[in-house]
Amino acid sequence: MIPVGAEDAAELESALASLGGRAPQVAAEAPLPKFGAVLRNAAARLDTGRGLAVLRGLPLDEATAEPLLLALGAHLGRPVATGGQAAVVQRVSSPSGGALRWRFHADAADIVAMLILRQPPEVDPVMLVAAATVHNEMMKRARPALEALYRPLPHAAPGGGVVDLPVFSTASGAFVGRYARDAIEAAQAIPETPRLSAAQMEALDLLDTLCAEPGLALRLDVRPGDVLLFNPLQVWKRNAEALSPAEPDAPPTITRLALRLLLLSETSRALPEGLVALGGAPNTTDTGMVGG
Secondary structure: OEEOOHHHHHHHHHHHHHHOOOOOOOHHHOOOOOHHHHHHHHHHHHHHOOOEEEEEOOOOOHHHHHHHHHHHHHOOOEEEOOOOOOOOEEEEEOOOOOOEEEEEEOOOOOEEEEEEEEOOOOOOOEEEEEHHHHHHHHHHHOHHHHHHHOOOEEEEOOOOOEEEEOOEEEEOOEEEEOOOHHHHHHHHOOOOOOOOOHHHHHHHHHHHHHHOOOOOOEEEOOOOOOEEEEOOOOEEEEEEEEOOOOOOOOOOOOOOEEEEEEEEOOOOOOEEHHHHHHHOOOEEOOOOOOOO
């Protein structure tokens, strides 16, 4: 956890006042003389460390929550839009009812920044799993399945089309794990996409099973005002997918509410070729399997 002190909060307040509601294009437009260095150091550690950090102690005002997140983001990386949407900051919550499916997922970014707006006590904590933990568990139980996930799988790209990339790979000598089963399934809906083999489907199903196993995932208690930072190439977050709409007369479901910002970082390692097509990061050709 990275505590945000009174001096840090004052710097942020001054930066927001100078912006006057504008989104900063570069860090210099949202000057944070001391706290900016803390953020840049956090961004570097997301790539080389555990891949996870929490900023705690920010005063939360929903009226300025989006400019605040953008000001923080300017010191962490370059914002990217998601899913063809023009806005880079997205308001995210759990589905409000109906049948749900829980899956762990990685966004096409170097850093995910989530500002928690609402976290009712009866709502589950944020669930995160380390990609390396799941990888190593699969190596112990089903090495052939793991090998299948080191080979390219068709993924639907955010801007359209299909890109082939593995779930697991290595880059610049470091481990990379990016799992987006929704993108894999979306690619299968495109007629010209090669069909997944039975072995590939079984490997993906096993990956889902391992991610959901008790004890593998981290349960992270968050509070309103917390900013959760994580590297989706190392840490995957559990998301809820609605399988059917809620009944019209069903009572509203209490959910977590957050603002999400995806970022590309200058400190990020080089990535396998397929991931470059998604995020525009430096390229590498290293593809060996971790663990031999």
